[in-house]
Amino acid sequence: MAFLVLQYSPEVCAPWNWFGFRSETEILRQHDDDGFLPDRGHLIVELVGEGEPVPIGTVSWHAVDYGPPPTSRGWNIGITLVPEWRGHGHGTRAQRLLADHLFATTVAERVEASTDVENTAERRALERAGFSYEGVLRRAQFRAGGWRDMALYSLVRGEGAPLEG
Numbered sequence: 046m047a048f049l050v051l052q053y054s055p056e057v058c059a060p061w062n063w064f065g066f067r068s069e070t071e072i073l074r075q076h077d078d079d080g081f082l083p084d085r086g087h088l089i090v091e092l093v094g095e096g097e098p099v100p101i102g103t104v105s106w107h108a109v110d111y112g113p114p115p116t117s118r119g120w121n122i123g124i125t126l127v128p129e130w131r132g133h134g135h136g137t138r139a140q141r142l143l144a145d146h147l148f149a150t151t152v153a154e155r156v157e158a159s160t161d162v163e164n165t166a167e168r169r170a171l172e173r174a175g176f177s178y179e180g181v182l183r184r185a186q187f188r189a190g191g192w193r194d195m196a197l198y199s200l201v202r203g204e205g206a207p208l209e210g
């Protein structure tokens with residue numbers, strides 16, 4: 046939990062995931078104590094090698110219902126890595142592992158992700174993770190004083206080459 050609260054700072058989240066200062070209570074209200082609720086969840090991304098695992102960021106997901114759940118329920122995922130761990134392929138891998146986990150543990154047929162049209166790193170990470178570009182959600186997100194266009198991507202069950210390694 047401490048990692049979640051510390052991570053929600055402008056130093057880590059700006060520009061793409063920064064929506065202004067929020068109280069610790071508000072940050073934690075979005076998450077339950079163990080990271081899982083029926084319609085949302087989060088996990089800490091850890092690098093596992095020799096020695097202690099290193100926390101390098103968080104991934105999250107929330108339900109998007111396109112009709113009555115559970116059959117028409119998909120998941121929208123998000124990610125923030127701490128700056129020093131970006132650009133090493135971890136974002137690609139973490140998002141694909143999360144999608145695979147959601148397909149393995151729920152009946153969802155669709156995992157989607159949206160990001161600012163100008164967020165090149167996230168767009169490339171999603172493409173490398175096997176997601177397909179679907180189009181633009183116009184003026185969908187309010188951030189940094191303005192409405193932002195979001196690029197929408199999805200991965201459907203059975204799609205995408207397995208991750209290497």
Ligand SMILES: CC(C)(COP(=O)(O)OP(=O)(O)OC[C@H]1O[C@@H](n2cnc3c(N)ncnc32)[C@H](O)[C@@H]1OP(=O)(O)O)[C@@H](O)C(=O)NCCC(=O)NCCS
Nearest residue numbers: 061125126131132133134135136137160165166167169170
């Ligand atoms: C977006 C994010 C998750 C991507 O993860 P990552 O581990 O940094 O990215 P990867 O190393 O997997 O690289 C993915 C691709 O993006 C490219 N990339 C990485 N950083 C980049 C940057 N700053 N600008 C442009 N392209 C970049 C990589 O070169 C790679 O593309 P390639 O296959 O053409 O070489 C991570 O950078 C991050 O947490 N950013 C801040 C938070 C954020 O933007 N979250 C998403 C908001 S919706």
